[in-house]
Every structure is written in C-alpha cells, then in structure tokens.
Amino acid sequence: MDDYYSKQSMLNALCSYLKKNKFILFDSYDPIFDPARVPIYGYKYIKGERKEIFVDLITENHLKPGYYFDTINFPRGFKWPKVVDASSAQFYRHFFPNSLVYWAIPGNCIKDSYYDSFKSKCETSHIGIYQVNITKGKPTKVKEIVRPDYCLNDQRLYEICDNIESTCNIKINDSGKKDLYATLCKQSEYNLSYLVFYPEPIFTKSDISSRDETKRISTELVNKNIDLNNISYRSIITEFSNKYYKKTESDYDTARMYIKRIWDEYNIGFPDLHNRFEGILKLNPRYRDHFLHAFQVFLYGGYIIDRLYPYLNKNGFGNEHGKRLEDAWAIASTYHDFNYMVQMFEGWTGNFFKESMYLEEENPATLNLWKPYVKEGYMFNTKKLIQSIGIHDVDKVLLDYLYDRILTTKNHGIISALSLMKYTDINNNSHLNRHVISVASKAIALHDYGVWGYLSGIAEGKNKDKIGNAMRDKKILKEISISKDPIPFILILSDSIQEEGRIENISDKHKAKLEVIDYKKDKIYTEISFNDKKSFEKKEKELNSVKKFLRGDNKFKIVIKNKSIKHHRGVTFII
Numbered sequence: 156m157d158d159y160y161s162k163q164s165m166l167n168a169l170c171s172y173l174k175k176n177k178f179i180l181f182d183s184y185d186p187i188f189d190p191a192r193v194p195i196y197g198y199k200y201i202k203g204e205r206k207e208i209f210v211d212l213i214t215e216n217h218l219k220p221g222y223y224f225d226t227i228n229f230p231r232g233f234k235w236p237k238v239v240d241a242s243s244a245q246f247y248r249h250f251f252p253n254s255l256v257y258w259a260i261p262g263n264c265i266k267d268s269y270y271d272s273f274k275s276k277c278e279t280s281h282i283g284i285y286q287v288n289i290t291k292g293k294p295t296k297v298k299e300i301v302r303p304d305y306c307l308n309d310q311r312l313y314e315i316c317d318n319i320e321s322t323c324n325i326k327i328n329d330s331g332k333k334d335l336y337a338t339l340c341k342q343s344e345y346n347l348s349y350l351v352f353y354p355e356p357i358f359t360k361s362d363i364s365s366r367d368e369t370k371r372i373s374t375e376l377v378n379k380n381i382d383l384n385n386i387s388y389r390s391i392i393t394e395f396s397n398k399y400y401k402k403t404e405s406d407y408d409t410a411r412m413y414i415k416r417i418w419d420e421y422n423i424g425f426p427d428l429h430n431r432f433e434g435i436l437k438l439n440p441r442y443r444d445h446f447l448h449a450f451q452v453f454l455y456g457g458y459i460i461d462r463l464y465p466y467l468n469k470n471g472f473g474n475e476h477g478k479r480l481e482d483a484w485a486i487a488s489t490y491h492d493f494n495y496m497v498q499m500f501e502g503w504t505g506n507f508f509k510e511s512m513y514l515e516e517e518n519p520a521t522l523n524l525w526k527p528y529v530k531e532g533y534m535f536n537t538k539k540l541i542q543s544i545g546i547h548d549v550d551k552v553l554l555d556y557l558y559d560r561i562l563t564t565k566n567h568g569i570i571s572a573l574s575l576m577k578y579t580d581i582n583n584n585s586h587l588n589r590h591v592i593s594v595a596s597k598a599i600a601l602h603d604y605g606v607w608g609y610l611s612g613i614a615e616g617k618n619k620d621k622i623g624n625a626m627r628d629k630k631i632l633k634e635i636s637i638s639k640d641p642i643p644f645i646l647i648l649s650d651s652i653q654e655e656g657r658i659e660n661i662s663d664k665h666k667a668k669l670e671v672i673d674y675k676k677d678k679i680y681t682e683i684s685f686n687d688k689k690s691f692e693k694k695e696k697e698l699n700s701v702k703k704f705l706r707g708d709n710k711f712k713i714v715i716k717n718k719s720i721k722h723h724r725g726v727t728f729i730i
Contacts, residue, residue, distance in 0.1 A: 159289050160261040162214055162382040166194060168287050169210055169259055172297035173197050178208060184378075192378060193247075195259075207254035209247040210285065214382075216263045218273040223258070224280075244282045255283060255303045262288030262296075277301050371447050371656025372399070372406045373669045376454045385464035386457060386481040391416055406656075410450035417453075417485050421477055423585035426578065428493070446492075448657050453488040455672065456649040460484055460641075462674040463710065467641045471594075477586035483642045486587065487595035490575050491568070491602050491646060497522070498567040524562050536576040537561070540569075543597040546631060556609070556626040568603035572596040598643040602650050604700065607632065611704050636706040644705055648730070651701050652681055652713070654694065666690050670716075682714045682725075691717040698728050705730050 166183050173180060178197035185193065195210035213223065224240040247256045258277060264270055264286075277284050283303030288296040316332045319325065327335070381396040383389035395413050404412075411427065418425035460467060460481055472480040504520035528534055537557060541549060560566040561573070579585060579592050601607045608614030609623050612630030616623055637644040654667035667690060671682040685691040694715055707730040716725035 159291065160214055160216070160263060160287075161384065162194075162212055164289055165212055165214060165259060165261065165287050168289060168295040168297060169195055169212075169285065171295070172285075173208070173210075205253075207251065208257070209244075209251060209254050210257045210259050211243050211247070213258055213260045216261055217265050217267075218260065218270050220269060220273045220276055223273065224276050240276060240280065242280075242282075244277075245280065248280075248282070253305060255305065257283035257285050257299075257303060259285040259287055259297075262286055262290075274301060281305075372410070373451060373454075373655045375669045375672055376451055376458070379458055379672050380454055383457070383461045385461045387476070387479060388417060388420060388481065388485065389461065391420075392454070392457060406447055410447055414450060414453070414489050417489065421482065421486075421586045423579070423582050423587070425489070426493070428496070448653055449489050449492050451656065452491070452646070452649045452653050453485065455653055455669075456484055456488050456645045457481070458672060458674075459645055459649070459679050462679065466710075467637070470639060470641065471590050473588075478588045478591060480641065482587060483591045483594045483598070484645065486575070486591070487598040487642055487646050488649065490595070491571060491599045491650065493567075494571040494574055495567040497570050498565045500565070522565065524565070528562060532577065532580070533561075533573050536573050536580075539576065539593070540572055540596055540600055543593045544600065544632070548631070552625050552629060553631070555622050559622045560606070564605075566603060566605055568606050569600050572600035575599060594642050597640075598646040601632075601635070601643050602646045604697075607635070607647060607704060608700065613700050613703055634704055634706050637708060637710065638706075644707065647701065648705060648707075648711065651697055652683065654683065654690075667694075678710055678712050680712050680714075682716065684716045684718050686718050688717060688719055691715060691719075695726055702728050702730055 170180055170183070173195070176199075178199045180195065180197040181187065181193075183194055185196065188196065193209060194212045196208070198205055198207045200206070223244075224242045226240065244256050244258055247254060274284065276282075278301055281304035282301070283299065284301035286298045286300050288298065316336045319327055319332065319335065377396050377399050380392050383393055386392075391413060395409070399409065415425045415427075464480075468480050470480075472478060472483070476482075500522050501518060501520070505518040508514045508518055508520065524533075541553075541557075546553065557569070560569050573596075576592065576596050579587060601610070604614065609616070609627045610630075610632040611634070612627050614623070614627050616627055635644050635647065652669075655669045657667070666686050668684050669681070670684050671680060673680045683694070685694065698713060698715065709729055711728075711730040713728040713730065714725045715728075717723045
C-alpha cells in the first residue's frame with residue numbers, strides 16, 4: 156500500500172473536500188459520538204433543512220467485502236441466528252437515519268472481483284463511496300463514485316401511512332393507518348440489515364456473544380495504534396488493533412499471541428510462564444495484573460516511539476533487524492515484570508502454610524538464591540548490568556544494596572533484567588545484538604521506583620531499610636534523559652502511566668481510564684481519569700516523583716483528572 160494513503164492523509168483530503176462543499180465538520184473522531192468512533196461527521200443547511208453526512212475510512216487497497224460487510228453469527232438461543240452484511244456504515248444509517256453515509260476508499264484500490272462485489276454491496280445498501288486520489292506532487296482529488304440514500308425512519312414511516320390513500324389509491328381509516336404503521340415498524344425492526352454493530356472499534360460480534368466481561372485493554376490504545384508509520388513491526392500492532400474488536404478470545408490470550416509473534420521475529424521464544432503461574436498470584440486479593448499491564452505498556456511506548464522516531468533513533472542503535480531502537484523497546488516492555496512472581500513467592504507460600512499448617516512464623520518454602528546466583532552466572536551479569544547503567548564507582552554501599560535487592564527483597568526489576576541476560580545467553584541464536592540486550596536490561600532494572608527512587612535519592616525510604624537509605628543518600632543516578640536513554644525513560648514513564656485494567660477486585664474495574672493519548676504540537680499528550688480521590692492522589696504523588704527524575708525535553712504533557720469531583724480541571728505535568 157502507498158504510504159501516503161494513511162488514515163491521516165485521507166482524513167485531510169476528505170475534510171478539505173467537504174469544507175469546500177460548505178459542510179460544517181466536527182473534529183475527527185469527536186468524543187461526542189463515543190462509544191462509536193466516527194471519522195468524519197458534518198452538516199449543512201439546504202433550503203433551511205439540515206443535511207448530515209458520515210464518512211468512514213478504508214485505507215487498504217484490497218477491498219474484501221467479508222471484512223467491511225461481515226456476517227455475524229449469534230450463539231444458540233439468541234433471537235436472530237445471524238446478521239448478514241453488517242457494517243459500520245449500516246450502523247450509521249440505522250442510528251442516524253437522516254444522514255447520508257459514505258465509505259471513503261483509496262485511489263490505488265485493486266479493481267478486481269472483490270472491488271466489484273464491495274461496490275455492489277454499497278449500491279444495494281444505499282451506502283455512498285468517495286474515492287480519494289492522492290498523487291505525490293499533484294493536487295488531491297475526491298470523487299463520488301456511488302451516491303447514497305437515506306435510511307427508513309419513523310418520520311418516513313408516518314409519511315407513508317399518512318399518504319397511503321393518495322399514493323396507493325386505496326381507502327384506509329385511522330385505525331388501519333395505525334395497524335399499517337405497526338406492521339412497517341415490525342418489518343423495519345426485523346430487517347437484519349439494520350441490526351448492525353460497529354466493527355471498528357466497539358460494536359462487534361464479540362460484544363454481543365462471548366466477550367470476556369473482564370476486558371482490560373485500553374480502547375484508546377487499541378484505536379491510536381491503528382495508524383503507525385515508523386516502527387518496524389507496525390504491521391503486527393496495526394493488525395492487533397484492526398482485529399481486536401472482532402475477536403472473541405480473552406484479552407489475556409490475545410496479548411499472549413501478539414507478544415509471542417513479536418518475540419518470534421527475533422528467533423527467540425517468549426517464555427510463557429505467566430500463563431501457568433499467575434493464577435497463583437491472583438490468590439492475593441491485592442495482586443494487580445502484570446501481564447496485560449506489560450502488553451499495554453508495550454502499546455503505549457510503541458506509540459511514543461513511532462511518533463518521535465527521528466528524534467529518538469540514535470544512541471548506538473542501527474537500522475538492521477535486531478539492532479533497532481524499537482527492538483530494545485519490544486523486549487524491555489514485554490519482559491519488564493517477568494520475575495514479579497519471584498518477588499511475591501515467599502509471600503504467597505507463607506500464606507499457604509499459614510492456612511494449611513497453621514504456621515505463624517516459619518515459612519518452609521523460603522527462597523535462597525545465593526547458590527544459583529553465584530553458580531549460574533548471575534554475579535557476572537550483575538557486573539555487566541552495573542556497567543550498562545553507567546555506574547563506575549562500585550563501593551560497599553552499592554554492593555550491599557544490590558545483594559539485598561537481589562537476594563533478600565528480590566526486587567523484580569533487577570531480577571528480571573538479570574534473567575533476561577541469562578535467557579539471551581543460553582539462546583545465543585537470537586537476532587538481538589548485544590547493545591539492544593544491554594539497553595533492554597538496563598531499562599528493566601531501573602523501571603521500578605524501588606530501584607530508580609533509591610539510586611536517584613528521590614525515594615522517601617523506610618526507617619528500617621538502612622541499606623536502601625544508605626544508597627539513597629549517595630544519589631548516584633540523578634536523572635534519566637530521553638535524548639540519551641530513550642528506552643529506560645519510556646519504560647519508567649509508560650509503567651507509571653499504564654493503570655487502566657490493573658484491577659485488584661471487581662469494584663476497582665473503572666478506577667483508572669486512559670482517556671487520551673495523542674501527538675500534537677510536538678508533544679505526546681496523555682490524559683488519565685480516576686473515579687476515586689485516593690487513586691488520584693496516589694498517582695499525583697507518583698508522577699511528581701517521576702517528573703523529578705525524568706528529563707523529557709518538554710515533549711510530554713500528562714493530565715490526570717478526578718472524576719469524583721464535578722468539573723475537576725485536573726493536574727498537569729510537563730516532562
């Protein structure tokens with residue numbers, strides 16, 4: 156597909172065309188239509204009557220009718236067995252019956268049997284088609300190739316009934332008109348072409364059949380990752396975004412599938428540990444998801460990298476497969492919480508023996524990592540990790556801190572970084588070069604506040620944590636800059652931002668929501684909302700610490716809002 160037929164370039168062309176035709180346009184994807192995502196909506200007055208228009212976009216040059224006019228099968232026992240030729244355009248026609256509805260297709264469409272079938276379905280469904288022609292160096296042209304018609308609605312049904320005598324030359328009383336109206340309404344209701352669900356991104360078969368009720372992947376992340384331009388694996392991410400709302404698999408299975416595909420690109424399998432063991436951690440009612448969280452961190456940071464790619468693509472990264480900036484991001488983001496289970500191990504085994512054998516103090520399943528730490532090469536990898544962080548003065552305070560965080564408190568960030576180094580050592584046929592592995596490991600080790608907070612001196616510390624407080628007082632890592640360390644910077648920021656779906660129990664389901672992520676005026680703009688004061692204040696405190704440590708060249712604007720307070724303007728952070 157020609158790169159210039161992107162969603163944004165087509166939006167620009169269509170908006171310009173419609174404005175020239177005197178339409179007043181709402182913002183593209185205006186939230187007024189949520190949960191439906193309407194690319195273009197406009198209106199104009201003709202002889203005092205308001206005429207509305209909806210335009211939905213297709214950027215692919217191969218028009219497969221089965222995707223844009225989908226047959227939706229319902230589970231047994233449902234009122235209708237299936238919906239034939241459902242589409243977002245039919246959705247607009249049904250719920251906005253006084254509007255003309257168009258598909259917009261790119262000018263480089265392949266004119267084959269699929270194209271002919273798509274065009275025919277539009278004609279029979281009274282859906283219009285705009286063809287957008289974008290040629291480099293030439294003016295953009297928009298051409299109407301199919302003219303739409305209005306949908307049947309209540310007003311038109313009344314008109315039919317009121318005019319039945321003159322139009323059909325028959326006699327009918329008021330009672331007969333009411334019966335006729337009821338019959339027409341029933342036929343309209345049962346007309347399956349109007350029972351439609353918007354497939355991209357919200358109204359789909361999965362929403363009305365077997366959608367998992369505990370959905371946790373942010374719709375804003377799904378929507379904004381449809382249109383990527385720079386990162387090498389953009390086709391995998393855009394496929395996820397395009398297909399997400401049509402899938403009936405759980406979010407967990409979907410995330411596993413796409414993470415696996417990303418790792419397979421590097422000839423190294425993603426270690427599928429969480430699928431077998433995370434259920435144990437969920438026995439703790441305060442446990443927060445770490446697997447879907449990692450996938451959403453990957454999506455959020457991937458969007459940032461894609462938008463800031465020319466600015467970030469330096470610092471020793473290459474342009475070849477396995478040597479790129481986004482390669483380091485894919486590994487760092489999806490692996491950063493991998494060993495959280497190690498950090499939690501003694502907690503849940505202690506609870507197990509307390510409840511099963513009534514052991515109040517001693518835990519028979521304590522985890523002693525000292526022997527494998529020395530024997531399996533983790534001590535040597537710790538030295539390499541320190542070097543990658545840029546720490547050259549290794550004294551007793553630093554060694555005590557590292558040994559305590561690895562062998563005693565078992566910090567998941569540092570252990571995940573070391574286990575990644577170990578895993579890539581034993582899988583030496585991977586396509587990842589040493590620089591990418593080193594940068595990813597550094598980012599993983601630093602991402603947790605329990606590490607960067609103490610290394611930077613920002614952490615408040617605990618009175619009993621003498622080792623941590625001694626490390627904090629040295630302040631050996633004052634800041635992380637996006638220009639020098641983009642992967643650690645983006646991982647720390649993304650890890651702090653990503654809250655949606657990380658529920659501890661059902662009542663927490665809607666506590667946090669990613670309202671907006673966008674790139675405008677050379678800034679990544681993020682807006683998060685919270686439904687309770689406690690969560691809002693906790694995030695405000697966290698982001699104040701993040702702002703002190705991260706140096707983002709003012710390229711990030713983050714707004715957090717408290718929905719529990721009416722008309723809350725929120726708090727803004729510029730990083």
